[in-house]
Amino acid sequence: MIFLVAWHLAVRIPWLQGVEDFPATMGPEIVYDEVKAFWPLLLLLSIAVIIHGVNGLRGILLEWVGFNERLKLVVNVLSILVVIVLLLVAVHTLIAIPELG
Amino acid sequence: MEKARSRFPTNRLGLIASFYPWVIDVRGNPERIAFTLHRITGIMLVGFIALHIVSTNTPARAGWEAWVEEVQRLSGINPVSILFFIAMGALIFHSLNGIRLLLVELLAMGIGRPEKPKPPYIPPSLKGYQRTLIYIVLALSIIIWALMGYVMFLM
Numbered sequence: 477m478i479f480l481v482a483w484h485l486a487v488r489i490p491w492l493q494g495v496e497d498f499p500a501t502m503g504p505e506i507v508y509d510e511v512k513a514f515w516p517l518l519l520l521l522s523i524a525v526i527i528h529g530v531n532g533l534r535g536i537l538l539e540w541v542g543f544n545e546r547l548k549l550v551v552n553v554l555s556i557l558v559v560i561v562l563l564l565v566a567v568h569t570l571i572a573i574p575e576l577g
Numbered sequence: 578m579e580k581a582r583s584r585f586p587t588n589r590l591g592l593i594a595s596f597y598p599w600v601i602d603v604r605g606n607p608e609r610i611a612f613t614l615h616r617i618t619g620i621m622l623v624g625f626i627a628l629h630i631v632s633t634n635t636p637a638r639a640g641w642e643a644w645v646e647e648v649q650r651l652s653g654i655n656p657v658s659i660l661f662f663i664a665m666g667a668l669i670f671h672s673l674n675g676i677r678l679l680l681v682e683l684l685a686m687g688i689g690r691p692e693k694p695k696p697p698y699i700p701p702s703l704k705g706y707q708r709t710l711i712y713i714v715l716a717l718s719i720i721i722w723a724l725m726g727y728v729m730f731l732m
Contacts, residue, residue, distance in 0.1 A: 478672055478675065478676060481668070481672060482672075485665075485668075488728075489728060490728065490732055496732075497652070497732050498651065498652075498728055498729050498732065499648050499649065499651050499652040502644075502648045502651075503645075503648070504636070504641045504644060504645065507636070507644070522630065525626055526626065526630070529619070529622060529623040529626050530623065532619050532623070533619075533620065533623050536616065536620070558627075562626075562627060562630050565630050565631060565634050566630050566634075568634060568637055568638075569630070569633055569634045569636075569637050571637075572637035572638075573636055573637055574636055574637065574640060574641065576641065577641070
């Protein structure tokens with residue numbers, strides 16, 4: 477995940493993309509080419525980051541709720557739901573990216 | 578009595594201890610500060626990632642024109658770009674500290690070997706270089722964050 481995040485940040489460095497500033501690295505042509513060429517990496521990054529993040533938050537919340545079994549269940553179910561929703565949005569981003577007009 | 582209570586915490590400090598490192602005595606305890614920063618930055622990043630995933634869905638949801646408008650919010654110094662910059666700082670610290678934790682906890686680097694506790698006893702973990710790694714992480718985080726600020730705002 478660390479390597480994927482490092483790559484994800486590195487492609488936003490302007491001189492690596494041959495553009496003049498940071499917002500220009502997110503221009504439609506660059507983003508479209510990136511998604512088309514590296515969608516498996518972006519999908520892997522999304523999966524790793526979403527699961528790591530939500531699981532970390534779940535751990536903190538479970539510490540907080542202590543031994544309350546009902547709240548534990550709520551936290552676990554909500555975590556799974558959040559992971560599923562965010563993954564669906566991420567997959568939609570990759571598969572439904574529109575052609576450049 | 579009050580001092581004794583702060584030095585010897587109960588087994589379960591609750592949620593406050595997760596975010597407020599000074600519930601226990603942190604004098605000479607940078608590990609505790611690193612733990613708290615890791616937790617705070619982690620929570621910030623969960624929020625950022627959720628927003629990032631929803632906002633990068635813009636081309637698929639609303640087309641490229643909406644995406645271009647969204648990206649324009651990151652140019653120059655404004656509340657959105659400043660929040661983005663803060664999230665990047667959290668990301669850098671969290672990543673570097675995560676690498677440190679892997680080195681120390683998974684590979685047992687910098688914590689020494691167990692030894693007989695002869696007085697004056699100094700735990701081997703305090704004689705190893707694991708604490709130096711914390712200071713390296715903090716220094717590197719600041720340097721990389723500053724470089725990122727240069728790329729975001731000054732280029």
